[in-house]
Structure formats: C-alpha cells, structure tokens
Amino acid sequence: MTEPISVPVLFVTEPVLLPGMVVPLALDDAARAAVDAAQAHNDGKLLVAPRLEDRYPSFGVIASIVQIGRVPGGGQAVVVKGEHRAQIGSGTTGPGSALWVEVTEVDEPTITDETKALAAEYKKLVLAMLQRREAWQLIDAVNKMSDPSDLADTSGYASWLTEVQKRQLLETPDVNERLQTLIDWTAEHIAETEVSEKIAEDVRTGMDKQQKEFLLRQQLAAIRKELGEDEPDGADDYRTRVEQAELPDNVREAAMREVGKLERSSDQSPETGWIRTWLDTVLDLPWNTTTDDNTDIAGAREILDADHHGLDDVKDRIVEYLAVRARRAQRGLQVVGGRGSGAVMVLAGPPGVGKTSLGESVARALGRKFVRVALGGVRDEAEIRGHRRTYVGALPGRIVRAIGEAGSMNPVVLLDEIDKVGSDFRGDPAAALLEVLDPAQNHTFRDHYLDLDLDLSDVVFLATANVIENIPSALLDRMELVTIDGYTEDDKVAIARDYLLPRQRERAALEESEVSVTDEALREIAADYTREPGVRQFERMLAKMMRKVATNLAAEKATAPVTVEKSDLVDYLGRPRFTPESEERTAVPGVATGLAVTGMGGDVLFIEANSTDSDGKPGLQLTGQLGDVMKESAQIALSYVRAHADSLGVDPEALNRTIHVHVPAGAVPKDGPSAGVTMTTALVSMATGRKVRADVGMTGEVTLNGRVLPIGGLKQKLLAAQRNGLKTIFIPARNESDLDDVPAEVLDALEVKPMTDVAEIVAQALEPAEQAVSQAA
Known part of the structure; x- marks a missing residue:
C-alpha cells in the first residue's frame, strides 16, 4: 500500500461511487465545505464515502472535481470522477471547515489467469444484459475495456444492483472476489428476468388472443346482422328455441329466466357456460312427447310368451296394466300424467331367471321405448337426483338422463340390481329413489340439476333384485313385488329347446339340420350338470356343446346331421358336476x-x-x-x-x-x-x-x-x-x-x-x- 494522505471527506447517501464512475452530487453545507477545501488546498481531490447509519465507513473513493454547477431545480451540485479505492483511517485536521481523514490508496491487484477468466465470464453476462436492453453504445464501451478491476467497477452503473450490494463491492478490494460476486448476482438476475419476461409474454399473448377473439366475434356479429342471420350460439338463438319449443308453462318460465341471465352475462363469465348447458339439457328433454301404447291385449301377451317361458305373474300384471289403460282411453279419462297411472314393479329372484331381459319384452309388448339403468354399486345420491348446477361438471341424475335417452315421457325404465345400491358419506341413493318409485309422488319428481318438476307418473318402472331382504323396507313398500323363484326341470328343458339352443346354434354358425339335441340330453344337463334356479349356466353348457360340434364338423371328425344323445354328454361336456349326495x-x-x-x-x-x-x-x-x-x-x-x-x-x-x-x-x-x-x-x-x-x-x-x-x-x-x-x-x-x-x-x-x-x-x-x-x- 502507499503512504497515508489527508483529504477532505464528502459523505453521500446515494449513489455509491466506485472508481471510474462520473456522477453528479447535490451540495449541502457540509458537502460545500468539503468541495471548497479540496479546491483550495488539495488540488481538487477529495474522498467520497457512503454515509452509513450503523457504523463508520471503512472504504471510500478518492475522486477529483470535474465541474461545479446547478441542478435543474436550482440547487448547487458538483460532478466528481472516482479514481482510486481507498481505505479510511483515523480522522485528522485540515484547513477550512471541512472534515479531513487519513486514507490509504488500495494498490491495484496483480492480474492472474484466474482474474482474466472471471473477467471474461462477467463481460459475457454484462453483454447479455445489455443486449436484452438494446444498449448498443454501452456494449461498445464494455467491449473496449480490458482491465478486470475497471470492468468490475462498472457495476456501479448497474440498475439491477441495490445500494447495499454496491457498498459491498466498494468494500471488496480483491478483484477476483469482486468478479465472482458480480457473476453470481448477474446470473441470478438474468434468470429472474427470463422468468419475468416469459410470464409477461404469456400474459400479453393471452390478452392479445382475447382481444383478437373479441374483435373477431364483434365483427362476425356485425356481418351476421348485415346478412340478416342469427348467431347460432347466442342468447337470441336460445330465446327463439325456447319460444318455439313445446314446453310446459312452468318449464318455459324457468327457461326464459335463464335466457335473460344469459343475455345480461358476459361471454367470459363462467356462468354463461353453465346456463347454456342447462338450457341445452332442458330443451333436449321430451317434455310433451309420448308413445302410443299397444291396445292389443292378446298381441301383447303373445309377445311376452314368445320371449319368455313361464313367468305368468309378471305377464299377467303387464296385461292388466294394458287393459286398464285401454279402458281409460276408451272412456276419455286422463291417461298421460295422471297421478299413479304408471306401474312400479320389482322382479325378485335368483340370477339367470330372465329378470333383466324381461324388461325389454315388456317394452315391446307395450309399444314403448326401453332404457336400462344399472344401479349395482351406486353410492352417490347425486347419481339419482343429479348435481347442483354450482358444481364443476354437474349433470342431471340417471333418471333424467334415461328419460332424455328414451326420447319420450312414458318409457319402460329398468332399474337393474336395485338390491345392490349402497350408501356412504355421499348420501343414500336408495332414499333418493323413494320419490322416483312412489306412485303418489313421482308426478312431481325434482332433479337437483334441473330444479324443475318432472312428471314420472306415466313411466313403467321395473326393478330387479336377487335378495329382497337387501332392499330397504320403505323402498320395497312403494313397489309391487313379483317373485320369480326359478324354473323346474321341465321348464328348463322347454326353455333350452325353444330359446337357448336356437340362439347358440346361430352363434356357432350351425343350422338346425346340422345338429340337434334330444330332450333326454337336455334333461340330463339340467339335472346333473347345472343345478341352478335359472338357465344361465345351462346356456353356457349348450354354447360349449355347439362349439365342439362345429369343431368336429370342421375337422371332419363328424358328419352332419349330428344328434347329441344323453350318452354323448361326457364327450361334449365332461363328467357330471352334480351327483345325488x-x-x-x-x-x-x-x-x-x-x-x-x-x-x-x-x-x-x-x-x-x-x-x-x-x-x-x-x-x-x-x-x-x-x-x-x-x-x-x-x-x-x-x-x-x-x-x-x-x-x-x-x-x-x-x-x-x-x-x-x-x-x-x-x-x-x-x-x-x-x-x-x-x-x-x-x-x-x-x-x-x-x-x-x-x-x-x-x-x-x-x-x-x-x-x-x-x-x-x-x-x-x-x-x-x-x-x-x-x-x-x-x-x-x-x-x-x-x-x-x-x-x-x-x-x-x-x-x-x-x-x-x-x-x-x-x-x-x-x-x-x-x-x-x-x-x-
């Protein structure tokens, strides 16, 4: 280090002066005294040091006075140029009223290869920052700098560094340490800038897209208006659709209220989508659409007998329902929408007796649309009553969706596996079914999504169950119980001969002339191969038999016609599964x-x-x-x-x-x-x-x-x-x-x-x- 010298000191709050910087400083009385002392007694040299509240500064910059003048506001100012970094020692006395201190100039560091490498890295980061800001003149000045210490001290002009950071650089005489610190700060700032710019670009792009869509939408509306065309998805179109739709009065009033809300809401409002979805659902429902029932009682019974063997109880009930409907129609009594005019039955019995397929036959006999609603494993009450419209992804319940799928207000709805409905924290679906299946209440069924009264009184509800005890008593009380206990051995033989065997023959691509099964063989299958109340396993056995017959015919191990006897069952089906025990x-x-x-x-x-x-x-x-x-x-x-x-x-x-x-x-x-x-x-x-x-x-x-x-x-x-x-x-x-x-x-x-x-x-x-x-x- 050089010998200590005495210089007047000028304390400044901001900016922090580093060697090589030229900055203007406002002059108060203390600063004026330091400037006068420097001009009169020290060849215009003075020490510029930061004013700190918690401690006395340890470093400053020996600066020369470039010019004294006035700022635009009228106050006095001085322009100084930083020359050397100096370490502040003890105070001393000097001429004038200024404060004098002893300082020691910091020697210029030795330039090493590490210093050059750090300087090159820092220069690269600085140039990247300046290129982002398109500061081409500063880029040229930085490119011309070769001294690592001078390059590091240009950070005094950096707007992305705080005053605290700049003071830290002032108090770091080692150039390598100074450059490493600047590299870390500058790289961190560049990363933050890139993220901020990306976010700003995304926001700007989104806003530009919204503005573009809004402008195009306004232009499209103006073009359609000039052409006299209506906007297909606008509120005006919904108003027209509601006015032209055949809706009950209460439904029309509710739909018009929602259309009014749609007209007053913005396209960007999420409520707009909810309203449009609700209106589409309401307009798609067949509020005044019904199918005409088949009044041919004998023909309906023939359809039921042709599809199913036995099951006289449920067939009689359907025929009775048709007979009553026909007599009410002949006498001009109310048929559609009357309280309790529909039928609600539960078909209870073991698996495989034809409960589910019977629903389709009932619909054909009545001349109605058929919809199946699977309830097995349903645990959410909203599956029956629908979700509130405020929920994301809200939908009407399964009953409303079934009506919409059928396209009429009087379909046959099969509620399959009603005894397997569960309940948990989301509610009790069985309790929600009480209103659906109560003939005294379902003319005003209210779905949570629609929030409108829906008349279900003319719907024929058929429910199926395996175990009656699993159905809640309150729910069972609202339905007519029809038990299907199973088939006798003679019934199974007749069903297999008239229904199952022809179906499995067709699926195996076999003709009736190619294969036949004797009644004794069918009876043996029912007795010793499939002891079950229904015929599901029986049909699987027949399918297995037909596949083996088709295989034998294809492999030329047999020639048509093939007659399956009782003695042939072991070859086709294996040994009997059941024996008297x-x-x-x-x-x-x-x-x-x-x-x-x-x-x-x-x-x-x-x-x-x-x-x-x-x-x-x-x-x-x-x-x-x-x-x-x-x-x-x-x-x-x-x-x-x-x-x-x-x-x-x-x-x-x-x-x-x-x-x-x-x-x-x-x-x-x-x-x-x-x-x-x-x-x-x-x-x-x-x-x-x-x-x-x-x-x-x-x-x-x-x-x-x-x-x-x-x-x-x-x-x-x-x-x-x-x-x-x-x-x-x-x-x-x-x-x-x-x-x-x-x-x-x-x-x-x-x-x-x-x-x-x-x-x-x-x-x-x-x-x-x-x-x-x-x-x-």
Whole structure:
C-alpha cells in the first residue's frame, strides 16, 4: 500500500461511487465545505464515502472535481470522477471547515489467469444484459475495456444492483472476489428476468388472443346482422328455441329466466357456460312427447310368451296394466300424467331367471321405448337426483338422463340390481329413489340439476333384485313385488329347446339340420350338470356343446346331421358336476337334510350333530359361520330335545355331554329361522342312533314347545328339493296355502307333508329302530 494522505471527506447517501464512475452530487453545507477545501488546498481531490447509519465507513473513493454547477431545480451540485479505492483511517485536521481523514490508496491487484477468466465470464453476462436492453453504445464501451478491476467497477452503473450490494463491492478490494460476486448476482438476475419476461409474454399473448377473439366475434356479429342471420350460439338463438319449443308453462318460465341471465352475462363469465348447458339439457328433454301404447291385449301377451317361458305373474300384471289403460282411453279419462297411472314393479329372484331381459319384452309388448339403468354399486345420491348446477361438471341424475335417452315421457325404465345400491358419506341413493318409485309422488319428481318438476307418473318402472331382504323396507313398500323363484326341470328343458339352443346354434354358425339335441340330453344337463334356479349356466353348457360340434364338423371328425344323445354328454361336456349326495350324507346318525334360500335361489342344507365327553358338564358348540338367528334355533332345538327326551325316545344322559352342531361350507355365512326343525331332527338322530331317511328334506322354525312356525321362500325350497332328488318334504302347516304357487310337476314329484308338531316330523323322518331305542355312543 502507499503512504497515508489527508483529504477532505464528502459523505453521500446515494449513489455509491466506485472508481471510474462520473456522477453528479447535490451540495449541502457540509458537502460545500468539503468541495471548497479540496479546491483550495488539495488540488481538487477529495474522498467520497457512503454515509452509513450503523457504523463508520471503512472504504471510500478518492475522486477529483470535474465541474461545479446547478441542478435543474436550482440547487448547487458538483460532478466528481472516482479514481482510486481507498481505505479510511483515523480522522485528522485540515484547513477550512471541512472534515479531513487519513486514507490509504488500495494498490491495484496483480492480474492472474484466474482474474482474466472471471473477467471474461462477467463481460459475457454484462453483454447479455445489455443486449436484452438494446444498449448498443454501452456494449461498445464494455467491449473496449480490458482491465478486470475497471470492468468490475462498472457495476456501479448497474440498475439491477441495490445500494447495499454496491457498498459491498466498494468494500471488496480483491478483484477476483469482486468478479465472482458480480457473476453470481448477474446470473441470478438474468434468470429472474427470463422468468419475468416469459410470464409477461404469456400474459400479453393471452390478452392479445382475447382481444383478437373479441374483435373477431364483434365483427362476425356485425356481418351476421348485415346478412340478416342469427348467431347460432347466442342468447337470441336460445330465446327463439325456447319460444318455439313445446314446453310446459312452468318449464318455459324457468327457461326464459335463464335466457335473460344469459343475455345480461358476459361471454367470459363462467356462468354463461353453465346456463347454456342447462338450457341445452332442458330443451333436449321430451317434455310433451309420448308413445302410443299397444291396445292389443292378446298381441301383447303373445309377445311376452314368445320371449319368455313361464313367468305368468309378471305377464299377467303387464296385461292388466294394458287393459286398464285401454279402458281409460276408451272412456276419455286422463291417461298421460295422471297421478299413479304408471306401474312400479320389482322382479325378485335368483340370477339367470330372465329378470333383466324381461324388461325389454315388456317394452315391446307395450309399444314403448326401453332404457336400462344399472344401479349395482351406486353410492352417490347425486347419481339419482343429479348435481347442483354450482358444481364443476354437474349433470342431471340417471333418471333424467334415461328419460332424455328414451326420447319420450312414458318409457319402460329398468332399474337393474336395485338390491345392490349402497350408501356412504355421499348420501343414500336408495332414499333418493323413494320419490322416483312412489306412485303418489313421482308426478312431481325434482332433479337437483334441473330444479324443475318432472312428471314420472306415466313411466313403467321395473326393478330387479336377487335378495329382497337387501332392499330397504320403505323402498320395497312403494313397489309391487313379483317373485320369480326359478324354473323346474321341465321348464328348463322347454326353455333350452325353444330359446337357448336356437340362439347358440346361430352363434356357432350351425343350422338346425346340422345338429340337434334330444330332450333326454337336455334333461340330463339340467339335472346333473347345472343345478341352478335359472338357465344361465345351462346356456353356457349348450354354447360349449355347439362349439365342439362345429369343431368336429370342421375337422371332419363328424358328419352332419349330428344328434347329441344323453350318452354323448361326457364327450361334449365332461363328467357330471352334480351327483345325488343326500343318501351318502345321511348314511350315519346325526345328519338331517334341510332346505334354505340364498341369493342364488333355493338349496339343500345338511346339518350335522355329534357329542363328545364333557366330564358331566353339558354344553353346545356351533360351527359353520352361523348367524345369530341360526344360533338361537340350535339352542331352542337342544332345549326342546332335552325337555322332551322321554317322548322322543332319547336317553337324557346322552345329552349331558358337549353337543356339537355343524353346518358344512363354513366359508359361506348362513342365517335364518327355517333350520329349527332340521336341527331338532339331527339332534334326535344323534342321540338315538337312528339315521334320517335319505329322501327326506324339511324346513320350518321351531318353538320351545315344539310348534312348527311358517317360513318364507317355500317355492324356491321345493324347487331345490326336486333338483336334488328328495322325495318327501316336511313343511309348516301354515305354509300349505303357499303351495298354490308351486308348479304342478314339482308337487307331482314330491310328497309334501304339512306339519304342526316337530315330534311328528322326527317320528316320520327317522328310520325305524332295529331294536329298542338305542342310546347314542
């Protein structure tokens, strides 16, 4: 460093002066004194240093006075040029009233290769900044600079650096450190500038596009106006469409209110899109469109009989509906829109009995449009009632959409799988269906999206369900229940011969002259290959058979015509899946055959009882995933047997053990009251050692006094008994009236015995004892 020198000092708030800079400075009294002292005693040299509030400055710039004058406002000013960076020492005295300090000039640093590399990098960034601003004169000046320190000190002119940053540069004598700091700051600023410019460009482009679209839209409107054409998507077009549409008065008033809102709203408003979508939905609905019903009662019945075998209950109900409608029309009574004039029915039965396909046949018989609404797994109430229009992506509910899809106000709407509707935090769709399916209310059904009354009273609603118990009671109360319990073996053969076999022949590209199946083969398939209440699996078996026939004909392994006999089924379908097992299962004491109803229809249920030594402590153990009702039935049955041991021929000591009651297929949940008599019979069989007859099945609820109480699902249970080869069935006496619904061929194949006392069932169900009453081991 050089020797210290004394110079007057001029403190400035801004700007920060760096070596090489020429700046004007306003003069106050202190600054005037420093300038006068510099001119009079120091050859016009003075120190310019930043004024700091928190500390005394450590560095300044020795500057020379270039000119003294006045600023445009009239005040005095001085133009100074920075020359050397100097380190400020202690204060000293000097002539005049100015403040003098001792300073030491900072030596110029040695230029190294690192310094040159940093200078080149910084120059590149500075030139990039200046090119963005198109400052061509400054670009030339920067290009001419070769000294790294001078290049770094030009940052004093940089508008993107703050005063604090510039003071930091002033107080950094090392040129390498100064250049590195400037490179970091400048690169960061360039990155921020690029992002800001991109955002500004995007905003400007978007605004330009909106302005362009607005201008073009205004020009297009003016051109259409001159040509006398209406704008297709404008509010005027909606007003015309509403005025010309055939709408009910209340709907027209609501639509005109929305058209008024559309006319007053801006095209950029999101509400405009909502209103247009709502108006399009309303205008697309068939408010006053209906189809004429078929008044030919005999013809409608022929259509139903041609499409489905049996199902007389639902066919009779549809024919009755047509007959009433025809008589009301003849007498000039209200037919369309009358309260409760529509029909609401639920077809309940196991899978595969034709519930869904029956809806299409009903529509054809009535001469109406058909729409299917799948409800399985629906958990959102808005699926039925629609969404509020304020929600993004709002839509009307499925009922309104079905009406729009049908194109008429009196279609046949099939609500498929209504027993599989769920509920969660989004609401209860089953509760929303109450208004839809209530004949006394659905003439004013209100969808949340439309917010208008929709008349559903002339719609024929058909619902399907597998399990009636899964339908909420309030909903079931609003519908007519028509049960389809399944088909008998004769029914299945007739259905296969008249419907299934022709359809599968056609799908396999076979002619009737090329392949035929005997009735004995069809009966064997129904009995031993597909024990089901419906015919879905039956049709799959026929499809498999037709594919094999087609394959054999193509491979020349067979020649037409092919006749499938009963003996050929093993070759086409494999071995039978079902064989009679009642005789095998009841070959030991303690096993009784009961009848049950599941979601798949009727079925047989084997109940087993056994006992183990319990050291004189009697107990009851239940297995087979039984529900609470079946557990109670087992306890009641055991209590009854213990209380009436003498009359039943049971040694009381045989029951003072741990009694184990098991219902096989433990992975399947089981519940219901109809197993009481079966459990009682199994317990007596176990205790006496007498086997239960293999051809006997039974159903009924039992009381502690041995009374046999009625049960449900009798028809499905008897169909299951026939399918499984049982011959004698014990039922509650109070269910005898239900036998009217059972097909005659089923009753001919079974000996159905109504009973009132479980002791009578036990006496007739057990095989005769070879000796006196034996005790259970």
